Amino acid sequence: MKKPNARIRNFCIIAHIDHGKSTLADRLMEMTGQVSKRDMEAQLLDSMDIERERGITIKLTPVRMFYTAADGEEYTFNLIDTPGHVDFTYEVSRSLAACEGAILIVDASQGIEAQTLANVYLALENNLEILPVINKIDLPSARPDEAKKEIEDVIGLDASYAPLVSAKEGTNIGEVLEDIVKYFPAPSGDEDAPLKALIFDSYYDNYKGVILFVRVKDGKVSVGDRIRGFRSDKVYDVTEVGVFAPGMLPKDGLFAGEVGYIAASIKSIQDVAVGDTVTNADAPAAEPLPGYKKVQSVVYCGIYPLDGSKFNDLNEALLKLQLNDASLIFEPDTSVALGFGFRCGFLGLLHMEIIQERIEREFNLDIITTAPSVSYKVVKTDGEQLYVDNPSHLPPQSEIDYMEEPIVKADIYSPPDYLGQIMDLCRDKRGTFISMNYLDANRVQLVYELPLNEIIFDFFDQIKSRTRGYASFDYELKGYSRSKLVKLDILLNGEPCDALSMIVHEDSAYTRGRTLCENLKEAIPRQLFEVPVQAAIGGKIIARETVKAVRKDVLAKCYGGDITRKKKLLEKQKEGKKRMRSIGSVEVPSEVFMQILKTNKD
Amino acid sequence: MAGIYVHIPFCKSKCRYCDFASFPDKIGLAESYMACVYREMAMRAPELRDYAFNTLYIGGGTPSVIDESYIAMLVAAAKKHYSLSNDAEITIELNPGTVSASKIDLYKRVGINRFSVGLQSANDRLLADLGRVHTLNEFITCAKLLKGANFSVDIMIGLKGQTPEDIGQAIAVADMYGASHISMYALTPEDGTPIYTDYLNGELPDGDEVAEQYAFGVRELKKRGFERYEVSNFCKRGKESRHNLNYWRRGEYIGFGVSASSCIKDVRFTNTFDLDEYFKCIISNHFAVIDRQEISPAERRDEYVMLALRTAAGVDTAEYEKLFGVSFAAEYAAAIAKNVDYLEVTDKSVRIKDEYLFVQNTIIIDFLES
Numbered sequence: 001m002k003k004p005n006a007r008i009r010n011f012c013i014i015a016h017i018d019h020g021k022s023t024l025a026d027r028l029m030e031m032t033g034q035v036s037k038r039d040m041e042a043q044l045l046d047s048m049d050i051e052r053e054r055g056i057t058i059k060l061t062p063v064r065m066f067y068t069a070a071d072g073e074e075y076t077f078n079l080i081d082t083p084g085h086v087d088f089t090y091e092v093s094r095s096l097a098a099c100e101g102a103i104l105i106v107d108a109s110q111g112i113e114a115q116t117l118a119n120v121y122l123a124l125e126n127n128l129e130i131l132p133v134i135n136k137i138d139l140p141s142a143r144p145d146e147a148k149k150e151i152e153d154v155i156g157l158d159a160s161y162a163p164l165v166s167a168k169e170g171t172n173i174g175e176v177l178e179d180i181v182k183y184f185p186a187p188s189g190d191e192d193a194p195l196k197a198l199i200f201d202s203y204y205d206n207y208k209g210v211i212l213f214v215r216v217k218d219g220k221v222s223v224g225d226r227i228r229g230f231r232s233d234k235v236y237d238v239t240e241v242g243v244f245a246p247g248m249l250p251k252d253g254l255f256a257g258e259v260g261y262i263a264a265s266i267k268s269i270q271d272v273a274v275g276d277t278v279t280n281a282d283a284p285a286a287e288p289l290p291g292y293k294k295v296q297s298v299v300y301c302g303i304y305p306l307d308g309s310k311f312n313d314l315n316e317a318l319l320k321l322q323l324n325d326a327s328l329i330f331e332p333d334t335s336v337a338l339g340f341g342f343r344c345g346f347l348g349l350l351h352m353e354i355i356q357e358r359i360e361r362e363f364n365l366d367i368i369t370t371a372p373s374v375s376y377k378v379v380k381t382d383g384e385q386l387y388v389d390n391p392s393h394l395p396p397q398s399e400i401d402y403m404e405e406p407i408v409k410a411d412i413y414s415p416p417d418y419l420g421q422i423m424d425l426c427r428d429k430r431g432t433f434i435s436m437n438y439l440d441a442n443r444v445q446l447v448y449e450l451p452l453n454e455i456i457f458d459f460f461d462q463i464k465s466r467t468r469g470y471a472s473f474d475y476e477l478k479g480y481s482r483s484k485l486v487k488l489d490i491l492l493n494g495e496p497c498d499a500l501s502m503i504v505h506e507d508s509a510y511t512r513g514r515t516l517c518e519n520l521k522e523a524i525p526r527q528l529f530e531v532p533v534q535a536a537i538g539g540k541i542i543a544r545e546t547v548k549a550v551r552k553d554v555l556a557k558c559y560g561g562d563i564t565r566k567k568k569l570l571e572k573q574k575e576g577k578k579r580m581r582s583i584g585s586v587e588v589p590s591e592v593f594m595q596i597l598k599t600n601k602d
Numbered sequence: 603m604a605g606i607y608v609h610i611p612f613c614k615s616k617c618r619y620c621d622f623a624s625f626p627d628k629i630g631l632a633e634s635y636m637a638c639v640y641r642e643m644a645m646r647a648p649e650l651r652d653y654a655f656n657t658l659y660i661g662g663g664t665p666s667v668i669d670e671s672y673i674a675m676l677v678a679a680a681k682k683h684y685s686l687s688n689d690a691e692i693t694i695e696l697n698p699g700t701v702s703a704s705k706i707d708l709y710k711r712v713g714i715n716r717f718s719v720g721l722q723s724a725n726d727r728l729l730a731d732l733g734r735v736h737t738l739n740e741f742i743t744c745a746k747l748l749k750g751a752n753f754s755v756d757i758m759i760g761l762k763g764q765t766p767e768d769i770g771q772a773i774a775v776a777d778m779y780g781a782s783h784i785s786m787y788a789l790t791p792e793d794g795t796p797i798y799t800d801y802l803n804g805e806l807p808d809g810d811e812v813a814e815q816y817a818f819g820v821r822e823l824k825k826r827g828f829e830r831y832e833v834s835n836f837c838k839r840g841k842e843s844r845h846n847l848n849y850w851r852r853g854e855y856i857g858f859g860v861s862a863s864s865c866i867k868d869v870r871f872t873n874t875f876d877l878d879e880y881f882k883c884i885i886s887n888h889f890a891v892i893d894r895q896e897i898s899p900a901e902r903r904d905e906y907v908m909l910a911l912r913t914a915a916g917v918d919t920a921e922y923e924k925l926f927g928v929s930f931a932a933e934y935a936a937a938i939a940k941n942v943d944y945l946e947v948t949d950k951s952v953r954i955k956d957e958y959l960f961v962q963n964t965i966i967i968d969f970l971e972s
Contacts, residue, residue, distance in 0.1 A: 527964075528958065550809075550961050552960055553809075553962065555790075556787045556788040558849070558850075559849050560607055563870070570963060573964075577967055
């Protein structure tokens with residue numbers, strides 16, 4: 001038995017959005033001479049455009065650093081980035097599994113937020129050592145002592161030794177580096193044992209195939225080795241191994257305790273999935289490392305190409321995105337209104353938005369997306385059970401015995417001033433009050449159980465607007481609960497539009513139907529004929545609005561000099577028309593399909 | 603069939619809705635300007651030697667604001683450089699505030715046989731609102747001078763505070779004083795014109811109200827024997843504007859002067875909108891074209907259909923087949939089927955039904971290819 005190098009520290013950073021994770025990571029890299037300041041792009045780790053624009057991290061980007069500690073020894077640090085958003089809990093658990101320690105950043109002026117807490121609990125479940133760091137002590141509003149007290153009261157960690165830093169100004173970063181050496185354990189494992197490497201991420205490279213991001217737990221892997229994953233029989237020859245410097249730096253081999261990458265001309269991401277264990281095909285380990293829980297889609301929506309002929313392009317785009325994001329699932333689907341497209345599953349609303357944005361930006365495709373939905377459990381009168389996430393696939397009402405909907409446990413942290421507004425909102429959203437705890441004079445933790453379909457629409461925005469942005473919110477799926485659900489249909493000019501139908505709670509069906517009709521009336525352009533917009537439940541009309549017929553659409557004068565102008569005007573109008581879908585004889589702009597998200601006007 | 607257009611970019615003052623090239627403060631340049639126009643006509647003549655023209659239209663601006671002798675010279679120049687048929691339709695636009703008996707007399711003597719009078723409204727308050735320089739009375743004086751001549755009257759709808767009575771009165775006045783042709787235009791508030799602020803402030807009637815006014819106007823005109831032959835043009839039998847019909851039949855035309863447009867063979871071109879630039883070009887023996895576009899066969903078909911569908915007669919399917927070598931019904935089967943409720947289809951023509959002429963854009967779009 002050979003223990004791994006004792007001078008390796010594998011860790012990640014847990015922080016709420018805006019609490020300074022990327023800034024601290026940048027500082028650590030800078031202080032260890034990893035990147036010269038000049039070469040640094042604003043924030044190194046967040047490399048996707050969307051990540052940088054939104055200030056969030058989605059993909060895990062590991063980086064290796066060398067640090068000469070006060071004891072005179074040189075240590076290797078592997079920092080594995082973690083996404084901060086609730087949607088990416090799955091990705092967080094992946095990066096945690098590759099680490100021994102986690103730095104917990106808490107904003108000295110804001111204290112602990114809901115999402116931070118969720119990730120801290122995940123880290124504790126994974127037996128990680130946690131090092132609290134109080135950041136932004138340079139702010140006039142900083143209250144480091146209160147932040148420390150919150151860490152002790154809420155999480156139960158000893159925060160007395162927590163470094164007080166300003167990542168922005170570079171204050172006390174050295175203390176953090178020393179603490180990493182001091183508090184985080186060296187990796188355990190056996191370098192002589194058969195190879196066991198946990199795949200915590202992967203991406204597809206056009207030249208090298210799938211690149212596996214791994215944490216080697218036991219043994220070693222070198223170029224020329226034959227490897228395989230535990231979940232598949234396919235064997236690959238390793239063509240390259242290396243570390244993240246950042247950027248990929250090839251090495252001869254990776255050893256127990258190390259974090260790095262493996263390339264082996266792997267063509268399909270399905271063959272060596274994230275969460276699987278890589279072993280040596282000629283001297284395999286007896287059993288895999290414990291994987292982490294399988295990714296579960298929480299939100300679903302239909303994605304259709306605006307131009308029907310671009311179906312294959314969309315398919316290609318989704319496949320490519322899936323190569324880098326195993327949590328995206330999709331299957332072909334057909335809509336009467338929208339034609340051929342895909343039903344896609346996401347980790348949450350943010351994940352959905354990001355995928356939609358990436359399709360449009362990175363693949364230059366115009367898409368129509370349907371309103372997000374959750375997966376309902378349907379129990380039919382004949383006893384058969386099924387899960388339905390697409391309202392148009394719901395069996396006829398007469399065949400349904402009852403339905404169940406997913407319920408989440410929601411943690412809301414807020415200053416006490418806004419409790420009333422939050423509780424009103426939760427009540428409107430059919431929430432069940434569970435508990436309320438005063439963390440200190442300025443912060444209260446509220447726990448509610450809420451139906452998932454009530455929070456996928458505008459809950460987060462509502463929380464933010466009702467508390468002027470002071471509250472934070474996180475949720476986890478709890479299970480299914482029986483509920484009075486109905487299918488709300490929308491009829492345009494008397495014809496049902498499958499892409500606009502939705503499953504809603506009986507009590508809110510009427511309000512939803514009415515609001516929806518009002519919104520659609522505004523969003524549907526006037527046609528040459530009058531268009532009734534109706535909401536119906538099981539054939540019974542519950543709301544109606546009318547889009548009046550257009551009465552003037554003409555260029556009054558058209559003489560010699562006007563012909564070119566008139567032609568341009570018509571071309572523009574035609575261009576707009578191309579972005580529309582025909583539902584029966586009604587032409588509807590693609591934005592309309594998102595209109596149904598707007599359930600409230602307040 | 604081919605037409606000649608001449609643009610006279612001078613006015614007494616600029617109306618609040620006017621988006622045309624016209625320079626009220628530059629009227630002192632009229633003499634030089636007209637000299638350049640004659641010169642431009644001469645310059646263009648060689649390449650149009652084979653053309654037979656049968657209409658001449660003198661528009662503006664206000665052609666009647668400049669000295670009538672310049673107009674006489676202009677007609678003479680047109681006849682000198684181009685083969686203008688003996689029975690050619692020669693039209694001049696008049697502003698009622700700028701005419702006199704001698705002017706009209708000279709116009710008639712040089713061969714002008716059609717007059718287009720800008721009345722716009724029979725309500726003096728609305729006229730003042732529009733920035734028109736004339737009153738209803740001045741129109742009546744002008745119409746009396748034109749007695750017995752073939753003349754058209756322009757009126758507008760969609761004006762601030764306009765009532766159906768105002769529209770009915772304008773039509774009645776035009777009819778009573780002998781107009782054989784009436785153009786009824788919906789005000790188009792163009793960005794950059796003073797009236798655009800009225801539009802931005804929501805002071806102008808909306809599309810629904812204008813549609814109402816239009817329908818009312820069409821009924822009034824019909825009662826008085828004015829038949830619609832294009833969305834905004836109405837006339838007594840046989841009194842259509844041949845010059846304008848040529849535009850809607852996608853005929854060829856040559857334009858002279860600032861901002862004038864031309865369509866010769868399959869090329870469209872437009873002169874500069876800048877008076878100084880126009881002078882400089884012509885004096886240095888260059889054309890003043892700023893924009894030139896070759897029209898592809900597909901665009902030509904689009905233009906033909908788009909323009910024909912403006913007219914009450916619609917697309918003459920036999921003519922279409924003769925021009926483009928394909929059957930209209932076959933070529934546009936999908937668009938016809940889709941709009942079947944809005945079209946009147948016979949074996950000779952395809953036209954937009956009367957009640958849908960005012961919402962024609964949506965229908966025409968389906969007929970465009972390019």
